[in-house]
Amino acid sequence: MSVQLLVGVLVLVLALAARTSTRNTYVKRKLVLSVALAAAYLVAHLLALWAGTPPGIARSLATIEPVLLVLAASNLIVLLAVNPFREDRLPAQLPAILQDAITVALFVTVVVLFFNDRLQLTAAAGAVVLGLALQDTLGNAIAGLALQADQPYKVGDWIRVGEHEGRVTQISWRSTVLRTRDSTLVGLPNSSIADGAIVNFSEPAPPTRVFVDVGVAYTAPPNHVKAVIAEALAQVPLAMPSPAPDALLVDFGTSAVTYRARCFVQDMERAALAQDQMRTAIWYTFQRHGLEIPYPIQVEYSHGDMPALTFPEQAGLPALMGNTALLGGLTPEARAALAGSARPRLYGSGEVIVRQGELGRTSFLVGRGLVRVSLAPDDQEVARLGVGEVFGEMSWLTGDPRSATVTATTDTLVFELDDTTLRALADGTPGVLDTLADAVSRRRAELETLSADHATRRGAVIEAPASLVARMKRFLRLR
Incomplete structure (x- = not known):
């Protein structure tokens, strides 16, 4: 092997080794020029020595090839001599443009001292201009080829x-x-x-996990909080049901216990929208369950000074009950007792309040907003209920499973009535169950008459009030 060929191989190996091992991205990018020039030198040198190369071309290659080698070596020497090898930064006193000037000066010095051929001098000048102009382009091209070979991503990812x-x-x-x-x-x-x-985010499979962090007061039991977060995530349209959403306790913060709600989304492009839906569902669900998201603490406040979420509709609840077909026949005292125990529940638009087939022991009175009533299996809408209307009464009175799915179509406030208050009211006020049973029977008869598919349901049996009262007493464990 000739000395010239050995030097060319050495420059190429050193440039490749330096580029692979350095942590300096500037050096890594600039070394592409040395690698390309050293490789070009080796190709030109071998072609000049090859017997099949025409004599004229062989002489031109032999004249130009030293220029390529000197420029490759000059660039390599300057980069390794003045730049930190293990740090990703430039020297404070030697910015990139000054380093290029040093490289050119070194190259020109070698050319002036050792090159006498006019063609070599011309090639040297051209090599300097072309090399400096194309070093970023060469770097991008070689990097593009490497990326295409590795294929860490493809169009559409x-x-x-x-x-x-x-x-x-x-x-x-x-x-x-x-x-x-x-x-x-x-x-x-x-x-x-x-x-x-x-x-x-698209490989090896498109589903990607996204998360949001939320703080909860220290008084809330972690398992209960996780269950509430799971309930909230079940309301997120973009959350995939499988793999299932989950919640983790990730930190005991200065003013709250931090939980991380996680779910998978099919398309990472919609991750921000999914996180918006997650935060919205968590806020509404926390409000319904009485979980507090503490305010950031900058100064000390007593708990009583913190603003609480209030519902002005609660003050007029007894009067609202008096206008309903189900509860309007009760005495003012009975309605006041029910209103006093009613729990406000705030649902966001699109959230399911009750689901068909689920067990329940409560009913709901719409205090604000609008709900949609639908039936399985095709989610056919059968009714829309507004302020002052009641749903879920059969579960409340008899413990029957929910007969329909009810979904909030806007931000909706409902007041939840439970069977405990009903039992106490029925035990202490004679005639309450009879009044409710008569109202339910009348309502069912009206619905049967107004039903859109009345012809197909003609002959359906409406339960007699006496039979309904007996079922209510069994459910409430009354004599």
Whole structure:
């Protein structure tokens, strides 16, 4: 092996080894020029020595090849001599443009001292200009080839590179184009992608887990909080049912216990919307269960000073009950007792309040908003109920499973009536159950008459009030 060939191999090996082992991204990018020039030198040298190369071309290659080797070696020497090898930074006194000037000066010095051929001098000048102009382009091209070989992502994948995140719309020899969530296009040079970490949310499978953190007061039992979060996540439209959502206790903070609600989404592009739905569902569900999300503590406050969520509709609840077909026949005292025990429950738009077939022991009075009543299996809407209307009364009175699914169509406030108050009221006030049974029977008869498919249901038996009272007493364990 000739000395010239040995030197060329040594420069190429050193450049490749340095590029592989250095942590300095600037050095890594600039060394692409040395690698390309050293490889070009070796090709030119071998072609010049090959017997099959025409003599004229062989002489031109023999004249040009030293220029390539000197420029490759000059770039390599300057980069390794002045830059930190294990740190990703430039020297404070030697910015990139000054390093390029040193490289050119070193190269020109060697050319002036050792090159006498006019063709070599011309090639040297051209090599300097071309090498400096194309070093970033060469870096991007080689990085693009490497990315295509490894294929860490493909067109259509949702990826994150540094601070940029989006869907890959184009991969070229120079750059990769991402479309962000804001529908803007970001072109990233391939060299910057190859030198950094690539997070591919679409591989090996599209479902991706997203999470939100929420603080809860220290007085709430963790298992109860996790169950409430699971209930909230079941209301999130974008959350995949499998793998199932879950909740983790992740921190005991200064003012709250921090929980992490997690679920999988099919499309990472909609992750921000899924997180919005998760936070919204958690807020409403926490309000219904009385779980407090503490305020950030900057100064000390007593608990009584904290503002509480109030419902102005609760003050007019007895009068609202008096206007309902079910409860209007009760005495004012009975309605006041029911109103005093009614629990306000706030549901967000789209949340399911009761689900068909589930067991229940409560009924609901709409205090604000609108709900949709539907039947399985095709979720056919059968009614819409507004302020002052009651649903779930058969579960409340007899313990029957829910006969329909009721969903909030807007932010809806309902007042929940439980069987405990009903039992105490029936035990202490004669005639309450008879009044309720008569109201239920009348209501069912009216619904039967107004039913859209009355013809198909003609002949259905409406339960007599006496029979209904007997069932109510058995359910409430009354004599």
